[in-house]
Amino acid sequence: MVRLSDLHPVEAEHLLKRAKDMPAVGPGDWVTPPSVEEATVAIVSTAGLHRRIDPPFTVGSLDYRLIPGDTQFDDLVLSHISANFDRSAFGEDPNIVFPIERLRDLASSGEIGGVARWHYSFMGAMPDPSQFEQAGEEIGRLMANDGVDIAFLVPI
């Protein structure tokens, strides 16, 4: 369980302090999407995920990496800076962090309308998420142009 009480006390203290210092970025304007069955969905990851050809993330990166919807898992790596989670689950089954195959499953069964052509990845572990405002607005605009209705935000 990711209850702070279940983590190493040093890590729990660190995360609690981070949460207390974290400024609110919401609530923003409320957006109601079309029904999920008709919606096109894109994944936005903060796992520091990228293709091998992409420049890795570094400490405090505010930029994003594109992950095309047809990217193969053997082309994906993580350059997330935190040592406080292990990569073994992602190594075993990348869907546990970047569930692109599950999105395709849900599209095939008609539970979502479609899978976006492009997905996006950021470096997490940002003490002040409002720093992502510019890049967030940019990818929101790009996703809208690409016909995306729902951004599915997945941390690590």
Added chain:
Amino acid sequence: MATTSISLIREMSEAVVPPRALWVPFPLGRPLGAVDDSEFQKNVMRAAFSLLDTAIKPTIEDYEIKAPHDDLNENWSCPLNLGPASSDALSERLLAEVAMLRPWAIETRHQRGRTLFGVTGAGEDQIDDLARAFASIADAGDVISEPVVDGISWAFEMPLLLRHMADDLRTFYHEAIAAQPGDSSPDHDDLNRWIFSETVLGETLLLVADGLTEASDMPMAELVRGLLIPEGHYNGGSAFPEQVDFPIGQQAPAD
């Protein structure tokens, strides 16, 4: 753009106030809960997507279903015997440990058809070069000079490179033990206990962390120490400095 999200740390989601968040009972690094269980993963997503139909104001909903096998990793121990302690030099001991793990790391790569090794810029067959360079840094305590290794163009600058060298090494170790079936899979805590109490890699990591402490005048040295050693494993506490100066807006070095 409507959003729905997975939340791993509820306190952080409460601080940020996202429109829709599903707080899941899974460890960090496993936001969809269970590996190789497509139905479980889809059910998590269905719950997150259902908030798009039901929430009419910022909502954090609890997801109560634990991942299968969540409690089966108790008493995990490494099935590989890494050999007795020796008085050889650190680099020789680390290379010997890597050699013992190599057949199993190769097996995992073969089974999966992929590896996460190589974020540093090292090629898949350059684990020995990477281990030798990392041990040399630990031995000399020199966390400032970029290691020079034939055939490797590092993807990071010092000292952040140290953190990713450590991660490539950890990845190699994790992939090696993943090929061993055992009765259960290790979780993050198991892996850390194993690395820091049973392996030469753990000893090497702590020496590099000490080098970063000695070099605390160097920009980012203490921050990188915190990014190198998991919480609770540096002298029993945190490897982060009291005050973290977190650089924001950095770019990766150009090729």
